[in-house]
Amino acid sequence: IQTILLKNRPKGSPTHSDFEFVKEDTTLTPKEGEILLDTVYVSVDPYLRGRMSDAKSYAAPFELNKPIYSGVVAKVTASKNDNFKEGEFVMGMLDWKTQQISSGKGLMKVDGEKAPLSAYLGVLGMTGLTAYLGLTQIGKPKAGETLIVSGAAGAVGSVVGQIAKNLGLKVIGIAGTDEKVELLKSKFGFDSGINYNTTEDIKADIAKAAPNGIDIYFDNVGGSISDAVLFNINQFARIINCGAISVYNNTELPKSISVQPFLVKNSALMQGFIVSDFEEKFPEAMQQLAEWLAAGKLAYSETVVEGFENIPQAFMDLFEGKNTGKMVVKI
Numbered sequence: 001i002q003t004i005l006l007k008n009r010p011k012g013s014p015t016h017s018d019f020e021f022v023k024e025d026t027t028l029t030p031k032e033g034e035i036l037l038d039t040v041y042v043s044v045d046p047y048l049r050g051r052m053s054d055a056k057s058y059a060a061p062f063e064l065n066k067p068i069y070s071g072v073v074a075k076v077t078a079s080k081n082d083n084f085k086e087g088e089f090v091m092g093m094l095d096w097k098t099q100q101i102s103s104g105k106g107l108m109k110v111d112g113e114k115a116p117l118s119a120y121l122g123v124l125g126m127t128g129l130t131a132y133l134g135l136t137q138i139g140k141p142k143a144g145e146t147l148i149v150s151g152a153a154g155a156v157g158s159v160v161g162q163i164a165k166n167l168g169l170k171v172i173g174i175a176g177t178d179e180k181v182e183l184l185k186s187k188f189g190f191d192s193g194i195n196y197n198t199t200e201d202i203k204a205d206i207a208k209a210a211p212n213g214i215d216i217y218f219d220n221v222g223g224s225i226s227d228a229v230l231f232n233i234n235q236f237a238r239i240i241n242c243g244a245i246s247v248y249n250n251t252e253l254p255k256s257i258s259v260q261p262f263l264v265k266n267s268a269l270m271q272g273f274i275v276s277d278f279e280e281k282f283p284e285a286m287q288q289l290a291e292w293l294a295a296g297k298l299a300y301s302e303t304v305v306e307g308f309e310n311i312p313q314a315f316m317d318l319f320e321g322k323n324t325g326k327m328v329v330k331i
C-alpha cells in the first residue's frame with residue numbers, strides 16, 4: 001500500500017519535497033461495517049493548494065505528515081457493510097492511498113455504465129457542479145447577454161462556457177495557449193477566445209470580442225486578467241469569484257487594481273462563491289448536467305495522468321496549465 005503525506009507546507013509553488021511517499025507491506029481486511037477500497041482515479045485540484053497552507057480558509061488545512069485527501073473514485077474490493085457490494089464503485093473524499101478501509105460514510109455510489117468513472121470527478125462531479133451553480137446562482141444568466149470566463153479551457157471554465165451557450169449567451173474564453181483557444185471554439189462552442197500569454201493588449205482584445213460589453217464574468221484566475229475584464233463590464237454586471245489560481249502560489253499580496261470604482265459606476269455585483277454553499281442544489285444540478293451530457297449538449301476534456309507516483313506532479317502541473325479540462329490521475 002502506498003500513501004502520500006504532506007511533508008511541508010509549500011512556500012510559493014509546491015515542489016516534490018513537499019510530498020512524502022510511504023510504502024507499507026500490510027494486508028487490509030475490513031471489519032464489521034467496513035469496506036475495502038482500491039483507488040481507481042484521484043482528482044487533483046487547484047483548491048488543494050489552499051489546504052496545504054495553514055492560513056485561515058473555508059476548508060481546514062491538511063495536517064503535516066498525514067495523508068493528503070481529495071475527490072477519489074474507488075472500487076469496493078471487499079465488503080462487510082450491507083450498503084456496499086464487492087465490485088461496486090464509489091466516489092468521495094478519500095486519502096491519497098492505493099488502498100484503504102472506509103466505513104462508507106460520505107461515499108456516493110457511481111455507475112461506470114452511465115458515464116466514464118472519471119467523469120464523476122469532473123463534469124458530473126465537483127467541477128461541473130461549481131460551473132453550474134456559480135453561473136446560475138450568482139451569474140443569473142439571461143439569453144442574449146455576454147459572458148467571459150477565465151481559466152476557460154480548464155475543468156470548471158470549459159463547462160461554464162458551454163452552459164452559458166446552452167442558455168443562449170454569447171461566450172468568450174480566456175486561456176493560456178493557442179491550442180486551448182482553438183479548442184474553446186471547435187469543441188466547446190465558444191464564440192471567441194483570447195490567449196492571455198500572447199495578447200499585446202488584453203483589455204483591448206476583450207473589448208473587441210465583446211462589442212456590447214461584459215454582463216457576466218466567471219473568474220477562475222484573479223490577478224491582472226481579472227483587472228482587464230473589469231474595464232469592460234456593463235451596468236449591472238455580475239462577477240463570480242470562483243477561484244484565483246494566478247495568486248495561489250504568491251508569497252506577497254498581489255498588486256491588483258482597486259475594483260470599487262468599476263463596481264460602483266456600473267452598479268455591478270461581485271460575489272465570492274464556494275460550491276458547497278449550494279449543497280441542497282446538488283441533485284438538481286447533477287440531473288441537469290447529466291441531461292445535457294446525454295443530449296450531446298455538454299462536451300468535456302480530461303487530462304489523464306497514469307500512476308499513483310505521479311499525483312504530486314499532476315497537481316503541480318495545474319499551475320503550469322499543462323491540463324486541458326479536468327486533470328485526473330489513473331491508478
Ligand code: NDP
Pocket residue numbers: 045046047126127130151152153154155156157174175176177180220221225241242243244245246247273274275276318319320321322323324325326327
Ligand atoms: P483547471 O482545470 O482550470 O486547471 C487550472 C488552470 O488554471 C490551468 O490549466 C491553467 O490554464 C490555469 N492557470 C494556471 N496558472 C495560471 C495563471 N497564473 N494565470 C492564469 N491562469 C492560470 O482547474 P479547475 O477547473 O479545477 O479550477 C479552476 C478554478 O476554480 C481554480 O481557481 C479553483 O481554485 C476554482 N474552484 C473553485 C471552487 C469553488 O467552490 N469556489 C470549486 C472548484 C474550483 P491556462 O493554460 O489557461 O493558463
